[in-house]
Amino acid sequence: MATKRSRSPSPPQNPSICLSSPIQEQTSRFIGVYSPSLPLKTLQALPDFRTATHIISAWRKPSRQKSLTPASKPLHDEGHDDGGESWAGKRLASVLRDTQTEGTVVVARWYGGQNIGPIRFTHIENCAKEAIYKFKTEQARAVQEAVRKKQKLEEEVRRKELVENLRERDYNIFALRTLLAQKKAKLADEVAVPLTPQRPQAYESMESEALRRVDKARDATIAFVLKEIDRVDEELKLVQDLVEDGKGEDKEEEKERLTTLI
Numbered sequence: 400m401a402t403k404r405s406r407s408p409s410p411p412q413n414p415s416i417c418l419s420s421p422i423q424e425q426t427s428r429f430i431g432v433y434s435p436s437l438p439l440k441t442l443q444a445l446p447d448f449r450t451a452t453h454i455i456s457a458w459r460k461p462s463r464q465k466s467l468t469p470a471s472k473p474l475h476d477e478g479h480d481d482g483g484e485s486w487a488g489k490r491l492a493s494v495l496r497d498t499q500t501e502g503t504v505v506v507a508r509w510y511g512g513q514n515i516g517p518i519r520f521t522h523i524e525n526c527a528k529e530a531i532y533k534f535k536t537e538q539a540r541a542v543q544e545a546v547r548k549k550q551k552l553e554e555e556v557r558r559k560e561l562v563e564n565l566r567e568r569d570y571n572i573f574a575l576r577t578l579l580a581q582k583k584a585k586l587a588d589e590v591a592v593p594l595t596p597q598r599p600q601a602y603e604s605m606e607s608e609a610l611r612r613v614d615k616a617r618d619a620t621i622a623f624v625l626k627e628i629d630r631v632d633e634e635l636k637l638v639q640d641l642v643e644d645g646k647g648e649d650k651e652e653e654k655e656r657l658t659t660l661i
Contacts, residue, residue: 455480
């Protein structure tokens with residue numbers, strides 16, 4: 400009879416446990432469970448396993464003993480329990496070791512009275528591997544989700560800082576343009592006309608990329624206005640120098656005129 404994978408039982412409401420899908424082989428049924436932290440007895444006592452004929456288990460935990468060689472691999476305390484299914488526990492221990500997994504794995508078998516031969520060991524191993532794989536997959540997904548949320552939060556913080564910086568830049572640009580207008584009016588010997596403030600930009604509704612483009616544009620605007628201020632200052636200085644030179648010439652002419660009269 401072909402092997403059937405039954406519908407998975409409802410997973411325990413515990414993020415430290417992961418169940419495999421059931422495997423049905425003739426009258427035998429297998430389910431595996433893995434946990435990196437829960438005690439062996441807790442897994443063996445799961446309600447789903449209450450009626451199981453065999454409960455096979457293996458564990459692999461970091462050892463408290465330290466290796467004498469720093470470069471050697473970490474030591475582990477390992478063990479297994481056949482649960483009445485001879486040689487099955489050792490196979491589960493090999494699964495933990497081969498997958499470099501720490502924790503406890505348990506596989507329950509319901510024996511229906513029909514011998515199925517060595518294929519039972521394959522099913523026991525596959526249930527254990529699937530439970531471990533599902534847990535590691537969920538763990539990796541959880542880590543990725545945590546990283547994504549952290550990145551999103553950091554991006555939102557950067558976006559808010561950028562919005563605040565742009566508000567400040569807009570104020571600075573208005574102040575610089577006002578100063579430039581005053582200097583140009585002085586250069587033209589006119590009265591400066593007050594500038595009309597622009598409406599505040601809706602930066603809060605903009606995406607981060609758009610904000611960065613605006614920020615770059617504001618940099619260019621500030622650089623341009625500062626350059627214009629420098630140019631007008633140079634022209635004002637030139638005019639001032641010409642005025643001073645003119646006053647000096649008038650004084651010399653007046654002095655010569657007085658000397659002639661004497």
